[in-house]
Amino acid sequence: MKLIKICCVLLIIFLPYNLSAEETEDTKPIYIEKLEVDQYSLDYTDTPFINQDKLASLLTNLKKRVYEAPTNAKIADDGRIISEKPGFTIDEDQFHIQFRETFYNHDAKGFHVPTQPIYPRVDKALLEEIRTNQLGSYVTYFKKGNKERSHNIALAAEAINNHVIFPGEVFSFNEVVGERTTNRGYKRAPVIVKGELSEGIGGGICQVSSTLFNAVDLKGIQIVERYAHSRSVPYVPPGRDATVSWWGPDFTFKNKYNQPVLIRAKAGNGKMMVRIFSSESAEHFTGNRR
Known part of the structure; x- marks a missing residue:
């Protein structure tokens, strides 16, 4: 037994x-x-x-x-x-x-x-509605001859492309883009570390976050978390950058419109562009009844 x-x-x-x-x-x-x-x-x-x-x-x-x-x-x-x-x-x-x-x-x-x-969460009908009204945009430029950096920028741009932030939601750059590792396709390229220029995995990513910051700097967007580089960067005016690091600073913002917000991002041929869209009925939500 x-x-x-x-x-x-x-x-x-x-x-x-x-x-x-x-x-x-x-x-x-x-x-x-x-x-x-x-x-x-x-x-x-x-x-x-x-x-x-x-x-x-x-x-x-x-x-x-x-x-x-x-x-x-x-x-x-x-x-x-x-x-x-x-x-x-x-x-x-x-x-x-x-x-x-x-x-x-x-x-x-x-x-x-x-x-x-x-x-x-995002279906065809929603995209049809929120792709019509451009709320903001921003363009930065980079040297396309630097293939490693250009590759990293394009990879991060693709990660945030087509991302939809619903009303009241907070967008986290680190969360959406994910960790920048060689296993995920990122390459070694120049980065700024403690004010000094060096090389690291994912160099160039901060240009994507900085371009995004300038595109979403709108009345209906609340910047929740943003940090500047320890030294000036060539792709945006002084004070208009947003540095990010997987184990360090993040760039986050909250959608305070009454409609979802769509990010369209693309990088290529030395040009990094971010456009922000929503529906025609999008307006800044104050929380007050009319």
């Missing part, structure tokens, strides 16, 4: 769930057979109870397996709007219902892991 129980425990550990013969590692939906469901009972008990710890572990693994992030709609370089794409995750409520129905029903065969869509 002891040997049988030990074997059952090992089976639970090494077989977290089974796939039907027609399915592969990348196909959906995932099918869990009755035999596998029965393995999630508590050991050393005559009454069938579900081992909640093992079930929670199973659910965590399945969520990682099933999850697919949604894709926001975006505006292509030629002006076309590329439609959004929903993502998927497990419907946890239905999963628990179907798991228990299968566990306590001796005649059950199994069940398909239930999923539900994750809808993107």
Whole structure:
């Protein structure tokens, strides 16, 4: 008897769930057979109870397996709007219902892991509405012959391009662009460190944040966090820069318009441009009733 129980425990550990013969590692939906469901009972008990710890572990693994992030709609370089794409995750409520129905029903065969869509925040209809009214813009220039720096600028510009900030939201440059590493495509280029010019991964990124700062310096935008370089930079007038660093300063601002704000950014041929758009009905929200 002891040997049988030990074997059952090992089976639970090494077989977290089974796939039907027609399915592969990348196909959906995932099918869990009755035999596998029965393995999630508590050991050393005559009454069938579900081992909640093992079930929670199973659910965590399945969520990682099933999850697919949604894709926001975006505006292509030629002006076309590329439609959004929903993502998927497990419907946890239905999963628990179907798991228990299968566990306590001796005649059950199994069940398909239930999923539900994750809808993107930005769809085609929203972009159509907020692409019409340009609120601000700014252009800076750089030496296109410096290929590493030009590459970094273009990469960061693409990261903020098509980003939508909803009313009341705070935009964080570091959060949106992410860490500047070689694994993410950034290269070594000149940067300013403690007032001295040196080289570092992601050199040139501050030109993107500075261009963005000047483009969003509007009545309906509240600058929350901005830091100047320790020495002047050639691409913006004195006092008009916004330095950023992954482990240091960030550039953040809050959308105080009554409509979402769209960032359009592009870098190439020695030119860095940021344009800010919203809908025709966009106005600075003061919080006062009219």
